[in-house]
Amino acid sequence: MAGFQDIYGQEAMKEHLQNAIKTGKVSHAYIMNGERSSGKEFIARIFAKTLQCEKGGTDACGECHSCKQADSNNQPDIIRVTHEKPNSIGVEDIRSQVNNDMAIKPYSSPYKIYIINEGEKMTVQAQNALLKTLEEPPAYGVLLILTTNVEALLPTIVSRCVVLNMKPVRDDIVRKFLMEDMQIPDYKANVCVAFARGNIGRAKLLASxxxxxxxxxxxxxxxxxxxxxxxxxxxxxxxxxxxxxxxxxxxxxxxxxxxxxxxxxxxxxxxxxxxxxxxxxxxxxxxxxxxxxxxxxxxxxxxxxxxxxxxxxxxxxxxxxxxxxxxxx
Structure with a gap:
């Protein structure tokens, strides 16, 4: 049931994405760049859910059929790209799950959204295959490439995407999240905040x-x-x-x-x-x-x-x- 209001400390990214929805100027490709556990996937899922929401606002309603599908990971037009090899996303992964699939129109939604997690693991061949789709995407196609290292992506890929960088979250915001949302005692929260160094996901990982x-x-x-x-x-x-x-x-x-x-x-x-x-x-x-x-x-x-x-x-x-x-x- 998460929405944009549940995103902590990434105000610039949140504002950019909600503004894109509000003005109807949604890019065909975004790169969300930030360290491991920084919340890239959480934000990507909220953005995807909101884009597909039947009410059409700048935040997902959480009540419509599409939102309920998205919350249970069953929205047919939000596709999570998977890969069998743990350390690489190969050319066949991209061809079969993105390129060939994007040629088919959405089942029930305004967009077809592809979330490529660990984008830095794409081989050069996989990135070149993706480039073909980036050069001539259908109007309904949206790619969300999540990466811990934007420099691992080809410059030709980066130049065709809107790059959004995760910012370190202020310690007081991380502490507030741990103590209020997770009910973590202060002595434990202090270690988690220091450990997190601005990464709310890492603080949550240790705290939980x-x-x-x-x-x-x-x-x-x-x-x-x-x-x-x-x-x-x-x-x-x-x-x-x-x-x-x-x-x-x-x-x-x-x-x-x-x-x-x-x-x-x-x-x-x-x-x-x-x-x-x-x-x-x-x-x-x-x-x-x-x-x-x-x-x-x-x-x-x-x-x-x-x-x-x-x-x-x-x-x-x-x-x-x-x-x-x-x-x-």
């Missing part, structure tokens, strides 16, 4: 995790005793995180929050603004032992490890490099 306290506890335990552990023990502890259905890069973000606390305390000697303020004894000890440069090197190595993992560099090797750096500094 049944294993939140376990993950946080394991991260803190690791950081407390890292100096006494062997590298192999540390890597094994990190692998265990997969049991909690949390992505390892998200776990590394929790470690980053800890080291940002250490840096902040070293600079200010004030515990009031720390995320992990209940661990002040250990944070003070770390701050006393480490140099500013050492903390910066660790924070930098955590970011590098995330980049390596997203580029599919060997997990064990990446972790060993990271924790050697952490132990050395």
């Amino acid at each position: 995790s049944e294993d939140f306290d376990n993950v946080k506890e394991e991260a803190v335990t690791l950081l407390k005793y890292i100096h006494d552990m062997e590298i192999s023990e540390i890597v094994a502890a990190i692998k265990k995180i997969s049991e909690y259905k949390l992505d390892v890069t998200d776990y590394l973000d929790i470690l980053s929050i800890w080291y940002r606390d250490v840096l902040l305390f070293k600079a200010t000697n004030d515990a009031n603004h720390l995320i992990f303020k209940e661990e002040i004894k250990y944070i003070r000890k770390e701050a006393d032992q480490k140099s500013y440069e050492g903390i910066e090197i660790i924070l930098d190595s955590l970011e590098k490890a995330k980049s390596r993992l997203s580029a599919n560099v060997n997990f064990d090797l990446t972790m060993e490099l990271l924790f050697l750096t952490m132990k050395e500094n």
Whole structure:
């Protein structure tokens, strides 16, 4: 039953899409660009539902047959492009699900809308196939390409689309969403807000995790005793995180929050603004032992490890490099 009023912190994108509906100037192709879990698919679904709503307003009524179909993922003219290969969207996926299908007129709606999630996974051949449709789209065709990296798309694709970039959501808005909409207690909300870094979906992911306290506890335990552990023990502890259905890069973000606390305390000697303020004894000890440069090197190595993992560099090797750096500094 979600509508535009349920979109938090993306005012420019919301205004652009509602204005397009209001003026009837809906583009035949949009790229929604933003990091993982930032809410691209949520917004795309609301936009698609509103375009197909039988009442024809700038927000979906939620009551008509089309809206009910959209809410249950059964609207025949809202097509989600799927792909069998996990890491690539191939030329056949695009030809069969977009190009050939778009030649058939809508079943019951004013538009035929295609949502291509993980657009950055389209092969060059797939993108070239899509280009043919983008060059001469039927009046009823609307493409929504969702991507975490617009630069992975061919310039010829990008130039034919309206590019909408997701903006980081302000911390106070994320906190309000967690505490009011999800009833998350403030101590937990503060960690989730720091973890999210402006990404409301990531905050929601951590806040709704049944294993939140376990993950946080394991991260803190690791950081407390890292100096006494062997590298192999540390890597094994990190692998265990997969049991909690949390992505390892998200776990590394929790470690980053800890080291940002250490840096902040070293600079200010004030515990009031720390995320992990209940661990002040250990944070003070770390701050006393480490140099500013050492903390910066660790924070930098955590970011590098995330980049390596997203580029599919060997997990064990990446972790060993990271924790050697952490132990050395």
